[in-house]
Amino acid sequence: MNESKTPGIDGDNYWLTPEQIENYHNDGYIVLDEVITEDELAVIEPLYQEFIDGKVPDMGRDFCDMSGPYDRAFEDFQLVNAVLPRKYRTELVGNVFEKRAESIARQLIGDEIALDYDQFLAKRPNKGGAKFAWHQDLGYWPTGTPDTITTTCSLALDDADEANGCLQVVPGSHLEPELRPHRPMLSSSGDVGDREESHVLTADLTEDDDVVLLPVKRGSVSVHNEKIVHGSGGNQSDRWRRTYIIAHRSKQTVEHERSIGFTHSHNDKIQWTTHLDSLKR
Ligand SMILES: O=C(O)CCC(=O)C(=O)O
DSSP states (O other): OOTTSOSEEETTEEEOOHHHHHHHHHHSEEEESSSSOHHHHHHHHHHHHHHHTTOSOOOGGGEEETTSOTTOOGGGOSEEEEEOHHHHOGGGTTOHHHHHHHHHHHHHHOSSEEEEEEEEEEEOTTBTTOOEEEEOGGGGSBSOOSOOOEEEEEEESSOBOTTTTOEEEOTTGGGSSSOOOOEESOOSSOOTTOOSSOSOEEOOOOTTOOOEEOOBOTTOEEEEETTSOEEEOOBOSSSOEEEEEEEEEEHHHHHHHHHTTOOSOTTSOOOSOBHHHHHHO
């Protein structure tokens, strides 16, 4: 696959090497350099910043702190989270990252795919609590979909490393036969399944897990599988860590999700069975 293509940017495409494709399937992730250029970032960034500065109204729970409770005041946010930004600012639809993420996803999981959701995540400087708890993405999503296949592309708007809380993964964990148990990170009642206080779920690492940090440069993209165990640490630096996430799933799975009312919005009224429920039994 792709033997005839020069790896890297080619218009709306970003061609992968056969090794990158193989590594993605073996390890559950890859890191791709120079996916979006400085000129292209300059177009995306002002719109991105409006969300992170809290200037986009009427988002409800789609604008929250992903490391804390829904009712945390904006000035106290540590990990600023804007879910489904393309729904709230349609100018984002069809932007160059959407196109390149689709190109990457096609090469990794096939042509019958749809953009399932997008998300902006920004760790404020010097916020040690801006952690993204360990999880597998599938743990958040409904059961009963035709398949689970997903690629999640994360575009770095800032250089990211351990100090500002870059993504961390457990390579190969996507091949485990079962999802790990997940529980709500915040729950005053202690009941599994209580998601009213915070959207966040967390899973445990095991002694055998080898955690790999994924430092990235601005304009680079990491891609991860829906079952890989991943998370990220707090921001101990005086720099931001801003990320733009786009996930593609199979067309039939996205259609199924929408048919049961699941849109990835934190404002969705949960009316489906989640992996969290199935793991509880
Ligand atoms: O980038 C991060 O810190 C975590 C993002 C994440 O968990 C995801 O995109 O699934």
